[in-house]
Amino acid sequence: MFQFIFNKMNFWRKFNKKNQNNKQNFKEDNSLQKKLSQPNLSQNLKENLKVLRNLLGQSNDIVFREFSFGYEGKINAALIFLDGMTDNATINESIIRPLMYDSYFLNTKNLEVINNIEFIEKRMLSVRSVKKVSNIEQVVDGCMSGETVLFIDGLNEALAISTQGWESRGVTEPKTEAVVRGPREGFTETLRTNTSQLRRKIRNHNLLMETIQLGQKTNTDVCIAYLNGIANPRLVEEVRRRLKRINTDSILESGYIEQFIEDGPFSPFSTIANSEKPDVVAAKILEGRVAILVDGTPMVLTVPMVFIESFQTSEDYYSRPYYVSVIRIIRFMAFFITILAPAAYVAVTTFHQEMIPTSLLITMAAAREGTPFPAVVEALLMGLVYEILREAGIRLPRPVGSAISIVGALVIGEAAVSAGLIGAPMVIVIAITAIASFVVPAQSDLAALLRILLTIFAGVLGAFGIIIVLLGTLVHLSALRSFGTPFLSPLAPLSFGDLKDVFIRAPIWAMLNRPRTIGWHDPQRQEFRLMPQPPENSERVKN
Amino acid sequence: MKLEGGKISSSQLTFLIIGFTIGSSVILSPGQAAGHDAWLAVLAGLGEGLFFAVIYTSLAARFPGKTLVQFNDLIYGPYLGKVISIGYLWFFFHLGSLVLRNFGDFFTSIIYPETPMVVFILLTALICASATRNGIEVIARCSIILLSLMLVTDLVLIILLLKDMEFTNLLPIFDLPLKEFIRASHSAATFPFGETVAFLMVIAFLNNVKQAKISTAAALTIAGMFLVTASVRNTAVLGIVATTATYPSFMAVRIIDIAHILTRLEVIVAIDLLAMGFLKISVLYYGTVLGMAQLLKLRSYLPLVLPVGALMVLLSILQFDSVTENIAFAFDIWPYYAIPFQIGIPLLSLIVAVLRGLPKKEGGSK
Numbered sequence: 001m002f003q004f005i006f007n008k009m010n011f012w013r014k015f016n017k018k019n020q021n022n023k024q025n026f027k028e029d030n031s032l033q034k035k036l037s038q039p040n041l042s043q044n045l046k047e048n049l050k051v052l053r054n055l056l057g058q059s060n061d062i063v064f065r066e067f068s069f070g071y072e073g074k075i076n077a078a079l080i081f082l083d084g085m086t087d088n089a090t091i092n093e094s095i096i097r098p099l100m101y102d103s104y105f106l107n108t109k110n111l112e113v114i115n116n117i118e119f120i121e122k123r124m125l126s127v128r129s130v131k132k133v134s135n136i137e138q139v140v141d142g143c144m145s146g147e148t149v150l151f152i153d154g155l156n157e158a159l160a161i162s163t164q165g166w167e168s169r170g171v172t173e174p175k176t177e178a179v180v181r182g183p184r185e186g187f188t189e190t191l192r193t194n195t196s197q198l199r200r201k202i203r204n205h206n207l208l209m210e211t212i213q214l215g216q217k218t219n220t221d222v223c224i225a226y227l228n229g230i231a232n233p234r235l236v237e238e239v240r241r242r243l244k245r246i247n248t249d250s251i252l253e254s255g256y257i258e259q260f261i262e263d264g265p266f267s268p269f270s271t272i273a274n275s276e277k278p279d280v281v282a283a284k285i286l287e288g289r290v291a292i293l294v295d296g297t298p299m300v301l302t303v304p305m306v307f308i309e310s311f312q313t314s315e316d317y318y319s320r321p322y323y324v325s326v327i328r329i330i331r332f333m334a335f336f337i338t339i340l341a342p343a344a345y346v347a348v349t350t351f352h353q354e355m356i357p358t359s360l361l362i363t364m365a366a367a368r369e370g371t372p373f374p375a376v377v378e379a380l381l382m383g384l385v386y387e388i389l390r391e392a393g394i395r396l397p398r399p400v401g402s403a404i405s406i407v408g409a410l411v412i413g414e415a416a417v418s419a420g421l422i423g424a425p426m427v428i429v430i431a432i433t434a435i436a437s438f439v440v441p442a443q444s445d446l447a448a449l450l451r452i453l454l455t456i457f458a459g460v461l462g463a464f465g466i467i468i469v470l471l472g473t474l475v476h477l478s479a480l481r482s483f484g485t486p487f488l489s490p491l492a493p494l495s496f497g498d499l500k501d502v503f504i505r506a507p508i509w510a511m512l513n514r515p516r517t518i519g520w521h522d523p524q525r526q527e528f529r530l531m532p533q534p535p536e537n538s539e540r541v542k543n
Numbered sequence: 544m545k546l547e548g549g550k551i552s553s554s555q556l557t558f559l560i561i562g563f564t565i566g567s568s569v570i571l572s573p574g575q576a577a578g579h580d581a582w583l584a585v586l587a588g589l590g591e592g593l594f595f596a597v598i599y600t601s602l603a604a605r606f607p608g609k610t611l612v613q614f615n616d617l618i619y620g621p622y623l624g625k626v627i628s629i630g631y632l633w634f635f636f637h638l639g640s641l642v643l644r645n646f647g648d649f650f651t652s653i654i655y656p657e658t659p660m661v662v663f664i665l666l667t668a669l670i671c672a673s674a675t676r677n678g679i680e681v682i683a684r685c686s687i688i689l690l691s692l693m694l695v696t697d698l699v700l701i702i703l704l705l706k707d708m709e710f711t712n713l714l715p716i717f718d719l720p721l722k723e724f725i726r727a728s729h730s731a732a733t734f735p736f737g738e739t740v741a742f743l744m745v746i747a748f749l750n751n752v753k754q755a756k757i758s759t760a761a762a763l764t765i766a767g768m769f770l771v772t773a774s775v776r777n778t779a780v781l782g783i784v785a786t787t788a789t790y791p792s793f794m795a796v797r798i799i800d801i802a803h804i805l806t807r808l809e810v811i812v813a814i815d816l817l818a819m820g821f822l823k824i825s826v827l828y829y830g831t832v833l834g835m836a837q838l839l840k841l842r843s844y845l846p847l848v849l850p851v852g853a854l855m856v857l858l859s860i861l862q863f864d865s866v867t868e869n870i871a872f873a874f875d876i877w878p879y880y881a882i883p884f885q886i887g888i889p890l891l892s893l894i895v896a897v898l899r900g901l902p903k904k905e906g907g908s909k
Binding site: 351352354355357358359461462463464467468471472474475476478479486488491492493494 | 552554658667674689803
């Protein structure tokens with residue numbers, strides 16, 4: 001239904017078309033190559049530096065370090081690097097020191113040899129990675145990503161030496177996705193740290209990481225990680241295709257990418273999962289999914305996503321299965337409580353009073369006596385207040401927190417009831433709703449939307465309204481796909497084998513296969529008979 | 544020209560047919576005319592319905608990947624075939640509007656006496672329209688979830704009603720003349736079992752045509768068992784009231800009273816009705832618009848969805864003046880009205896197809 005309405009909104013299509021016309025300007029803007037009269041490096045050091053000073057000179061974090069080295073300092077050279085993005089120790093000890101100090105001891109005969117770029121690259125620079133560059137664009141790109149570029153007079157090539165090193169947040173425990181059991185480390189803002197964390201979980205040469213740069217202005221590194229041979233090649237190709245289509249100025253967070261590549265842009269449901277924990281992402285990669293890591297954010301995207309993924313946590317697999325299965329079912333219940341509780345309360349008190357046991361009905365009627373608003377208005381008002389409190393709770397400075405909670409608890413809860421503005425049962429219902437919404441954090445914003453819609457329909461049409469909205473949602477969910485995988489799988493379309501991990505969580509030794517719906521490559525995860533089998537007579541083992 | 548790109552699996556077809564067959568029978572109980580022997584009438588009707596299903600699936604198996612509208616042209620030639628197809632499209636369309644009307648009647652007469660009927664019919668039709676637009680795959684996916692919901696709630700209701708059941712209400716068995724019994728069982732066969740003729744529009748999209756026969760038969764049997772249990776439950780709980788009540792299931796569930804806490808759970812019946820009726824209307828709606836698009840050789844059936852839905856809503860509101868007329872039509876006129884569509888034409892088509900040796904091989908056809 002949603003899709004139908006939005007399809008009719010031609011506005012967006014026109015918007016898209018307009019963008020396509022602008023595409024040409026968009027590309028030109030970025031291309032340094034065309035701007036420069038002479039894109040390649042010249043042999044003259046002074047000239048090269050002049051061009052670069054024109055390009056980069058105004059910013060004061062760029063350091064031009066000119067020096068000379070070799071026998072009696074005959075060779076002029078210059079280093080260009082970004083202060084703050086480079087590691088000072090490396091530049092001092094491994095680039096400047098060997099060039100200026102060690103080459104001093106070489107004799108005249110070696111002068112020509114030294115002037116050979118091969119020689120410098122191979123024998124003098126004790127840095128892990130050095131590459132030759134020959135045009136201005138490469139030099140600028142290298143500089144911007146934290147490389148140090150070494151120019152030598154008389155050569156029309158330069159050396160880009162990797163000296164990346166900047167201040168970054170250490171690996172800490174993420175604020176979201178807290179666990180009692182399991183690894184505590186979380187991703188950081190640095191792409192390299194994140195990929196290394198993944199590598200440490202999956203030490204396998206088949207774990208491939210492809211990096212592309214997105215964002216014309218930001219040049220953000222975006223990395224696709226997947227297990228070769230397990231991830232469906234068509235899925236990987238599709239991810240690549242959708243990422244390459246992105247032609248925008250900036251990628252600041254993985255949320256940008258999510259909105260560019262998701263399947264249902266008009267759907268309130270998110271069809272791309274995100275996680276902050278390496279173990280979660282590693283587990284998803286092992287199931288055949290593809291992870292998308294973005295430099296500058298700890299949030300890693302995984303595709304395809306299915307709806308029930310929101311109800312699974314990493315801890316489910318680390319704990320023993322029995323209690324976890326109960327918790328799974330509780331999560332489903334909590335999700336339905338959080339979207340349905342106010343609506344059901346409104347429907348029952350407004351239309352279906354006969355469903356309430358008589359004694360409770362009398363209590364509730366007494367509690368609601370004298371309250372000015374109908375149930376649906378009460379529910380919407382309290383829901384609004386709760387959403388405001390929640391939003392304020394996220395944004396407020398920490399020291400004010402206690403003030404807000406006192407105001408929230410006392411004024412909203414206690415005073416509103418005793419002043420006779422809101423019925424006491426409604427406060428209870430909203431409180432339960434609020435608590436239940438945190439059980440499934442991945443869907444909590446969606447639940448808020450659905451809750452409002454359901455409450456309005458329940459106030460107008462009672463149970464019929466609720467069911468109509470739920471049916472509409474079901475149709476929408478059934479039609480939704482995430483990178484080719486039906487969003488409601490494995491429930492609809494039903495695949496019996498995958499039900500092992502939906503309402504119950506089967507023991508690890510019983511999870512023989514990867515999810516059928518994510519891609520059916522190399523399905524078997526483990527040997528068949530792995531169920532623990534202690535020896536029949538345990539006494540015998542002791543002897 | 545490909546109107547529907549989706550494919551459904553045989554298990555999805557099974558679920559879909561079960562949901563379709565249960566449909567509005569959640570509230571209307573087929574075979575009610577047989578009194579306390581209604582469950583026997585349903586069983587006999589199931590037998591007749593299975594016979595129908597064999598005809599339908601044999602037809603579908605003869606023309607794999609072709610819908611009713613398409614193979615009518617092959618069997619009867621382009622002109623007569625189109626006339627018959629139009630007849631069928633009317634049948635699906637009318638049946639859809641009847642089910643919609645059941646919704647409207649049920650909700651206005653039982654739960655929301657003050658709300659105009661058009662509200663319920665219109666909202667239901669809108670949801671069905673969105674499902675139809677999304678195609679048969681989506682309807683089939685919905686069916687699994689809705690059906691499991693329905694079966695679970697139904698089981699709960701039966702368990703809660705166990706203490707109110709009086710199985711002596713079912714005695715004496717076969718306490719009516721054979722003629723009456725056959726009339727009742729035929730009524731049960733045409734509504735709901737024979738209505739599966741609508742699946743001749745759907746079986747074409749089955750990914751494994753060979754399984755159609757088994758799926759359909761299994762689905763009808765399961766749905767039949769469900770209706771038999773419902774019938775037994777209603778008679779056992781209500782006794783003689785079950786034969787006269789308009790909505791016996793609804794009346795029976797109303798009686799539930801567990802420790803004065805779980806009382807008056809009839810809303811659950813309404814929910815089940817919506818879930819199953821949604822499937823039934825969606826399949827019929829889909830069959831109508833798809834058939835129409837195939838008949839008119841359109842590239843897509845999407846432009847037809849809303850107009851057909853609007854007409855369906857109008858027809859369902861205008862065709863009866865009251866609930867009684869609707870029920871009388873369903874139980875007295877429907878069994879005869881449905882005969883040509885449900886058994887006459889399909890049987891004739893099958894015979895003609897066999898005699899003409901259709902479908903001809905590629906080289907043999909003109």
